[in-house]
Amino acid sequence: MKYKVLGKTNIRVSSFGFGSYRVTSDSRDHYKALRLALRSGVNLIDTSSNYMDGKSEELTGLLLESEPGVRREDLVIVTKAGYIQGRNLDIVNRRASEGNPYKGVVTCSESLLHCIHPEFLSDQLSLSLERMKTAYADVFLLHNPEYYLSYTTGLDQNTLRKNFYAGIKEAFEHLETEVKKGRIKYYGVSSNTFVEKPSLRNFVSLEMLHTIAQEISADNHFAVVQMPMNLMEKNALVNYNLQKGEKSTLRFAASNNYGVLINRPLNAISHNAVTRLADFRASERNDYKHLASAYETFRKMEDNFRNFYIHEINVTAQQKETFLKNLNLTVIIRNSMSALTAPNQLTELYDYGIQPRLNLITEFAQSVAGDDASFGLKMNEYSRQLDRLITIMHNLLAAEANRRNSKIHSVLDNYLPSDVQGFTLSGKALYMLSSLPQISSVLVGMRKASYVEDVVSVSDLEPLPNPEEFWFMEK
Known part of the structure; x- marks a missing residue:
């Protein structure tokens, strides 16, 4: 397994992280997959309070509690807060019915709310740490704060953005206090719209977040960002949406020493459809x-x-x-x-x-x-x-x-060394991402042992010498 430094945190992380979006403490297979990943050199676990209604975090806690060979200090645990659904929704609704509602709650639908208010974040962190059986999270991320921009109505664009970034600043100031308490080491933001055009209503500007963090303190702990990227969705690198069109989000993050986590490396969303970047086995030929x-x-x-x-x-x-x-x-x-x-x-x-x-x-x-x-x-x-x-x-x-997929294989093979050309499509996709020096760790859903093995197969490869050639040349 190759390792990189997670930006200014100086934490050493595996080039591939265990993505926990669909794992649960109810599944023995998920437990075995996580254990195998850690034994294979993966040291970063990415989870969230809303993943599988909290049971994803519980899986991490179960493993820490049950595996004597796994030491907390050897792991880098990243969790998030912001979404309100399932058990969280019950908590929020109960408080509201008691006349003590959380401030700053945005309604997305009957079954989904969103909030990054300090009081909510504090309570969510407490619940997350309890589920994960740990005293601290290495990294705590605001989870898709752009929901405020997407679902808040009745405001003009300027007022909307002003209020949004004021809310971000308030959240950052609170998270600095959590660092002082020792409940988190660093904090950051996970956003699907970091990579979009600035004109988009729900665009989140990393440049603005950087400015806010610097206003709070030159010695701030805003250190990690997470965003989507894959063979078909390249905006993180190729969309020059910051510094008046001079830098992409990925380049801006690298130039300011932010740790970068990439999600959805194998699930590309295009034209409202999801393309799985993987090869598939068939048991027989059918028509x-x-x-x-x-x-x-x-x-x-x-x-x-x-x-x-x-x-x-x-x-x-x-x-x-x-x-x-x-x-x-x-x-x-x-x-x-x-x-x-x-x-x-x-x-x-x-x-x-x-x-x-x-x-x-x-x-x-x-x-x-x-x-x-x-x-x-x-x-x-x-x-x-x-x-x-x-x-x-x-x-x-x-x-x-x-x-x-055969067409994608053909394109990729033009840029890959001969010893990698025989790999699976998912292996090639992960290798292309991990070769980019701006990326600290690629988060991969590893619900099955076979998924872990696929990741391990490319984890020791030397990165491509000119990885950006593919990303800028191929559409």
Whole structure:
């Protein structure tokens, strides 16, 4: 594993960090993946109070508590605050109902609020440290403060920005007190709009944040920024949006010795669609005739189940309505097909749209089947046909994604040494990012051991001698 210095913090961090956006303390696989990453040389963990409703931070705490070989002083823990959803939303709503609301709360939707007011940040940090079983965070980031700019209404642009940066200054001043208390070592900002055009309504200027921090103290602890960047989203480096068009955000950060963390290195957002920068494995070759046949077989089986439970099972009307509401997997699959472009999207659909309903179908059916031995056989066949349909869909999506990826491979290979040209697309994408000297650490979602292994495969490579050649030459 290669290591870099995290800007003016002088903290030595692994060139790849463990991104914890979708990991949870409920998963043994996630625990094993984090443990493997640390054993492989990763020393930076990036998490947030809202990731998996706090269970991401709890995973870090669980590992610190359970692994005697893991020492807190060997880790660099980065966490964030700002989002209000899930358990945080309950806390905020309860305070409001008691007549003691947090100040500075911005409403984004019924289920999502946002806040960076000092009192809120203080309470959030306390909860984060408790979940992570640690006395301090190495880095504490304001999480996407641009939500204030996006969702505040009734103000002209000048007033909006004036209020926004006043709120940032107030937050920074508070975080300096947290440094003095020893609860954090450094602080910073994670923003998706650092890299955008200054004319954008919710643009966050690193130049302005730098000025604010200097106004507070020349010896301030504003030291780390986080932003998105990948093979398709290059603005962090190529969009000269600061110092009157003289520097990009990445160059400005480097010239002022800020540590830079890169997120979404493998998930590119373009035209409101997400492209996964990875190769995919297919278990067999399938065509659309296979898909049509598997879909029709599963549809008929689901119809038979529906008719059986409507006419044969003696349950209440409410029970029947609940059951039939979930016995609609063919509809969910059919309505989703046109939007799926890669196997990872299918996995999301299965994990969050299909599997929960399948569990409810199975539990309900078992509860009313009694000792009917034939039910088990029917349910097994139903699950088997669903698995067959999902497998064919995966194989077709994998083949199509890999065909698209072949073009990206061809472009990248023009800039890569021969010993790297055989790597996976994700490996190449990560290598291209980590080769940029302005980047301190690339944050990678490593929910599985195989993801950790993919990162490790490129972690010891020497950086490209002229990495910017690709970033500026290729669109």
